[in-house]
Amino acid sequence: MGDPKGFLKVKRKLLEYRPICDRIKDYNEVVLLRSEEVAKLQASRCMDCGTPFCNWACPLGNYIPEWNDCIFKNQWKTAYYLLQSTNNFPEFTGRLCPAMCEYACVLGINDDPVTIRENEIDIIEYAFNSGLVHPMPPKKRTNKKIAIVGSGPSGLACADILNKIGHNVMVFEKSDKLGGILRYGIPDFKLDKKIIDRRLSLLKEEGMEFITNTNVGVSIKFSQLRKEFDAIALTGGCRVPRDLKIKGRNLKNIYFAMYYLIHSNRYTGGKDLPDNVNACNKNVVVIGGGDTGADCVGTANRQGAKCVVQIELLNQPSECRPENQPWPLYPMILKTSSSHQEGVKREWGILTKEFIGDTSVKKISCVRVDFSTKDAKGCSIMKEIPGTEFEIDADMVILALGFIHPQHNYILEELQLQLDERKNIKTNSNYMTSIPGIFSAGDMRTGQSLIVRSIADGRICAYNIDKYLLNT
Secondary structure (H helix, E strand, O other), X not given: OOOOOHHHHOOOOOOEEOOHHHHOOOOOOOEEOOOHXXXXXXXXXXXXXXXXXXXXXXXXXXXXXXXXXXXXXXXXXXXXXXXXXXXXXXXXXXXXXXXXXXXXXXXXXXXXXXXXXXXXXXHHHHHHHOOOOOOOOOOOOOOOEEEEEOOOHHHHHHHHHHHHHOOEEEEEOXXXXXXXXXXXXXXXXXXXXXXXXXXXXXXXXXXOEEEOOOOEOOOEOHHHHHHHOOEEEEOOOOOEEOOOOOEOOOOEOEEEHHHHHHHHHHXXXXXXXXXHHOOOOOEEEEEOOOHXXXXXHHHHHHOOOOXXXXXXXXXXXXXXXXXXXXXXXXXXXXXXXXXXXXXXXXXXXXXXXEEEEOOEEEEEEEEEEEEEEXXXXXXXXXEEOOOOOEEEEXXXXXXXXXXXXXXXXXXXXXXXXXXXXXXXXXXXOOOEOOOOOEEEOOXXXXXXXXXXXXXXXXXXXXXXXHHHHHOO
């Protein structure tokens, strides 16, 4: 513990953002990285607890107190090695993770928690800038071949571990570029694609092979993969969106969030943007109050939307930790992202009843709802509040309602894999599907989740694949 009184002397300081008037004009990352001196001061707030609940809350089990201590002592190289030992891609999680660790920080019981996520960015960016990150291909190769289907965070993490062990790994991606949802589902202002390419270059230099524009199950059959590879990992994510099947759903200019974000990300990557998915001069309504909805808000504002409204079915969360979600649990509290700061009207407790228009949507009909009534099991019952009906102007509607399960076409048709009760791919405790030698990890196995959990799932899957290969 570098400074036993650090948490008493130093106040929490988050990463700063570029001015709104500047960042709204482009898609460059909105955050400004901290100086080494500020990082050291923030790391000094870590109390090196006897029982580090931050480590307990992190799905990756990051050695948080240890690398905070290293930052304070200017031992950046050791801090990097500790961070990289548990997290394959801290440059991703440091930008995108909701930081469950911080809500479990012991200091957070009666003070502001340590800036753990920001410290993580400080370490990995220092490591890249100082030349600490370099290709480390395995010294020996096994004669085992593994196919990874999907190049999102879980697939890349799984592939990275197996490649480091010495297996021969080939990653298949159906899109034209690698990264999965990191590439086309996350806006550049949150994750610059140069950050992804920087890591992919390292993985390639370490001996991993990548095949793009290949939809496994269509352009190449699973039967062929099973002949050529000793094991297969399915890490295709959870991509079937939740729909809102109400009157007027067939009207034009109503899009799923991922469809909208993919087009925008392709545009920032140099592709043409179809006029119909451009929010310029339009009244945009985003239905769904989560992180994906916030990404759509930020994107619509950058496209020049006339007005952006975001509505959520549930009531507005508390700004403070609810009594029924005590420390160190991850609380459901109000989140205001950088996108919200850039301009949006947020409404809570709103049920969308109908899309109104001739051929294209022009308005949405809504009503306010109440969740105060409970059933016999204590679950909330939604009730419409009489007399609260209203309409919102909407030239474009974006449905950011989450995802229900992975895509089943082709994969299940050919493999006939068993599904769990939520229609995700069912695996046993060793991450193996109902077919020996075929494994699954990430959102395809667990359902929609967080990037940090996807990486952790990919790592565990890699361990189980290696164990399987040792016995075959």
